[in-house]
Amino acid sequence: MTQLILLSGGLDSSVALGTASEPRIALSVNYGQRHRASELKAAERMAALYEVEHYVLDLTSWGALLPGGSLTDGGVEVPDGMYDAPSMAITVVPNRNATLLMAAVGVAQAHGIDTVVTAVHAGDHTIYADCRPDFIKAARTTAKLATEGAVDISAPFIKMSKGDIAKLGFKHGVPLYATWSCYKGGAIQCGTCGTCTERREAFSDAGISDPTPYLVP
DSSP, X not given: OOEEEEOOSSHHHHHHHHTOSSEEEEEEEESOOTTHHHHHHHHHHHHHHTTOEEEEEEOXXXXXXXXXXXXXXXXXXXXXSSOOHHHHHTTOOTTHHXXXXXXXXXXXXXXXXXXXXXXXXXXXXXXXXXXSHHHHHHHHHHXXXXXXXXXXXXXXXXXXXXXXXXXXXXHTTOOXXXXXXXXXXXSSBOSOBHHHHHHHHHHHHHTSOOOOOBSOO
């Protein structure tokens, strides 16, 4: 099984890369997200570390057509503190995973790769419709139909918490300190936004020390 890893540079996708059996390509996406510079730099570091080809898909014109969310609309603030349903909803990018997965399936097929790996996890299910098991099941069917069975989609963390993923990454020696979660971007992860709060909680739940330098310790 050869694998294309959808790699954001975050904790989850970096662990997916670090635990993959036969990764050949890491594919990151620039859709104009607020934190793109920091995120893509982290993805580039991780791909280099694991010696896989790294490509960046430019979807900035698509992202520019998605106002109203904190990741693609500069007028909407990134929420701080622990996510609740309304604050998490502000971070939704409409149909993002569906768009990214199908683009990745095409890249995989063109490169003779049979599996696209996405790092969606159980903590995403509540708000993100395109992270849920029923969506992944449908996406797998779509990928197989579109490629005549040549490409499948794998979501190895679909039943795992972010804490479980952090623990798995620690066990396999993934350099978790080099991953990027913060939606605000910047030179240092803020430590206060919803994704930073979720990141802190993941390390705590995993029972391992958080190696991340934060702007607010």
